[in-house]
Amino acid sequence: MAKNRFSEGAGPSQRQLRVGELIRRTLSDVLNRGDIHDPDLNRLSITVSEVRTSPDLKIATLYVLPLGGNNREEAIQGLKRNKHELRRALSKETTLKFTPDLRFLIDETFDRLDETRELFARDDVRRDLDEGEDEA
Template identity: 70%
Template structure:
């Protein structure tokens, strides 16, 4: 019990990272091949950027983004609607004790990267990083 409290807030364990990556690959493969029996979901190209698992590996949160960034709300709705089938398909590929409950969130990392690039291109930042302001 003390071990869990000690590791809280210290980031995911190696096991969580490994299982999250296995789930990410399996989920990406299932979505790319169109294995789900939902034509609305199969017509969309979805990127699975990351999967984070709970410490007990029973919950897996997939961070997803539709190709081109359009239809973000629709993709979350479609994935949530089909999460039972997705859970079954993904767990068939993995040798886990429990099939994790899948949850879906929009992947905001691309938006954050665009914002960072925009900020780095500002004149004041360029001036500061080039050393022109030093006198």
């Protein structure tokens, strides 16, 4: 089996990062302007926090979160329902050779941050951390 940089756990290339950021900014603008003709989607304020592209740039996974973290499923369904219109807007506003297929996932970064804060607030964890500082 041939080894490549992805089988060894390397991260995304500069090109993937650059294209992902271009897609993120463009679709954030499209959603903020309300360019999509779907009243259910337009009434939600959706943040596109990150876009990860496949190595061949044919698939873009958008990590999104509605304002306040509410209506998550409704936001995902609205984005999926309007995927073709979003791709068309992306195609019009960028100079990408190919417009990638769009996939949508809820960004759970903030949930993980809350869980981490709760973990560090626990008495047994704080005690262990304080003991570690005393040894240093």
